[in-house]
Amino acid sequence: MPLTFVDWIVIVGYLLINLLIGIYYRRRASGNTAEFFISGREVSWWLAGTSMVATTFAADTPLLVCGIVAKEGIAGNWIWWGFCFGGMLTVFFFARYWRRAEILTDVQFVEIRYGGNPAAFLRGFKAIYLGLFMNCFILGWVTQAMINIITVLLGPAIVAGRVVQFSVAGHLFQYTLGNPHYTSLLICILVLIPFTGIYTFIGGLWGVLVTGLFQFILKMAMIIVLAWVAVVKIGGMGALQMHLRMIENNVRQTGVATADPVAFLPNFHLGLSSDALWTLPLLTFIVYLAMQWWLAWYPGAEPGGGGYVAQRMFSAKDEKNSLGATLWFNVAHYALRPWPWIVTALVAIVVYSPNGGLHPSLAFAQNPEQGYVMVLRDYLPPALRGLMVAAFLAAFMSTVGTQLNWGCSYLVNDLYKRFFVRNSTEKHYVFISRIFTVLLVLGTGYTAMQLTSIKQGWDLVLNVGFGTGAVYILRWYWWRINAWSEISAMIAAAAMAVGLTHVKFVGNDAVVYAKSAIITGAVTTIVWIIATFITKPESEQTLTSFYRRVHPTVYGWRPIARLASELPEIRDVASNTFDWAMGCILVYGCLFGIGKLVFEQWFWGITLLVAAGIAGYLIFWDLSRRGWQTYSGTASGTKQSTLQ
DSSP states (O other), X not given: OOOOHHHHHHHHHHHHHHHHHHHHTHHHHTSOHHHHHHGGGOBOHHHHHHHHHHHHSOTHHHHHHHHXXXXXXXXXXXXXXXXXXXXXXXXXXXXXXXXXXOOXXXXXXXXXXXXXXXXXHHHHHHHHIIIIIIHXXXXXXXXXXXXXXXXXXXXXXXXXXXXXXXXETTEEEEEEOOOHHHHHHHHIIIIIHHHHHHHHHHHHHHHHHHHHHXXXXXXXHHHHHHHHHHHHHTTOHHHHHHHHHHHHHHHHHTTOOBOOTTOSSOOGGGOSSOOOBTOOOHHHHHHIIIIIHHHBOOTTOOTTOOHHHHHHHHHBSSHHHHHHHHHHHHHIIIIIXXXXXXXXXXXXXXXXXXXXXXXXXHHHHHOGGGHHHHHHHHHSOHXXXXXXXXXXXXXXXXXXXXXXXXXXXXXXXXXXXXXXOOSOOHHHHHHXXXXXXXXXXXXXXXXXXXXXXXXXXHHHHHHHHBTOHHHHHHTTTOTTOOHHHHHHHHHHHHHHHHHGGGSOOSSOHHHHHHHHHHHHHHHHHHHHHHHHHHSOOOOHHHHHHHXXXXXXXXXXXXXXXXXXXXXXXXXXXXXXXXXXXXXXXXXHHHHHHHHHHHTTOHHHHHHHHHHHHHHHHHHHHHHHHHOSOXXXXXXXXXXXXXXX
16 A cells, blocks of 8 residues: 555654654653652543543554454454443442552552552562563554554565665665565564654653543544445445345355344354354353453453553542543443444455455455455545554554553552662652663563464453452452452462463364353352462451541441441442443443444434433432542541552
8 A cells, every 4th residue: 555745744743743742741751750650640531531542442453353343243342342341340339449549550559458478479579460571462462463554554565575775874775675574563663662662751641641632533533434435435334234144145155154243242043152153152252241341350441440540540630530531431442432443344344255255355364353454455545544544553652652651650669669769769760660661662572573463462361360350349348358369369360371271172262262261260269269268367457547548338348447437437339339230321322322323223223322321311410419529538638648
């Protein structure tokens, strides 16, 4: 896909805007680690929430969705749609608690909730595991997606053996192009990631937040434009659905069972372990809907909140803004973004499917994830290509920027500052933060070279964290949870994930994942429950301090509440559960209502959106009635100091 001079001007202009934003916030980010990592706790809900959405809208996301739809139909998206139940749990049960804790990272929470050497070990271990290994791994698979994008877009221009010559200060340099995939890898590692590291290095979280807002607007506008243009090019939505039915009939004639690719729910008549096209096995759907959202740890969808979502909650002005940010994030994340991706994925099937597509493609058959970029390459007018490339850069850079800042916060606050240099100046810690940013950039490049698939990264992270989620939820609501509960859960989940890779399950990939998840979740849960009861509870001093600081609901904390009798007892589980249920109706009503409108089913689309609107009103009514902020600060109203 040749890019015009105007396209390159657009791309360079986009990069300069991001750099200028980072430079603008340089002075604020240089003041102290609170400004560098959580923007001084002065962020409004709309900016914090939009930044969360921008971060989870990575370069890999449209490609992942395209691959899912090509294999499992629209219903395959339940692999991440199901996380909405956990997201709404974070909004109404945990967002205010996280903001109330007055901490810098979610790993720091460990030494507020637990005490002694086990807590210190857990904090240090999680700082290294999440901040270095998991962070580089996530960045690696996001980079792998960007490599695929560049390879498809610039592949025809990257011809093996071609010699590129350029002159600098009168000296002639030349470079012989090799494999397009390898050249794309070098572009990401040597240009895009270091550039993102520069504005993250300079501007801290303020730079990440504001560039994220700019990037989100650009990304959303361009994916809508691409979906619209692609559908128009093939004759409209009616023609799209007609071609899908033709391809479906062609597949059936080959003897392979199929389901409706545009169905929102799987076809349960095809059995537990069906290899049918465009549907989910029932067992896998049950895992997605009933287990995964509260048992599995996944970045951006942690049970009870955590990671960069927690970081945005820490940065909010107050508890109301923390709750509002996570609510807006979940609505935008699950309901507003998916349909442009899904529509483009359906166009990719119609155009490139080997079973009767308009232009059958072997590349699409081998790697359907690339179908999204192929549609961009073949159907977007030249005038918009530069903007679309800039949108992909925005998707990539918004995630990389957040991950670098987030991972660096663990390595500095929870490792370096906690265990190595405890009493230095804030400027010293900001300087060390920038050093760690550079090291994470280097680690990301290495990890990207080791991955071969976006889905490979997704599945591995889900498997390693399956079964730990219940501990992350209950540690807020049950005083008996201790540091050994978390440690044993993490060890058991990782051991089971590795061990089950050597077991040969019967069924397709989706069924194998479901069986592995059920076994891992059951074993991990049994292990951490046993570990909890055979080890001592946390000390009364630690538990009382935590209860006074966070003031959770009294259920599950009665023995500790009696030790802090000066505090009023909070009983808000019933109201929070009502808001949680309404929040789920709000998101799924918007998600499926918009989907029905996309497929021109007007009655059901409007009905579902009305139901979503009613649910949204009931949430606002309930929170206004009982106060968005039911408790703030200590009993005396003073602000808690941040634990170092």
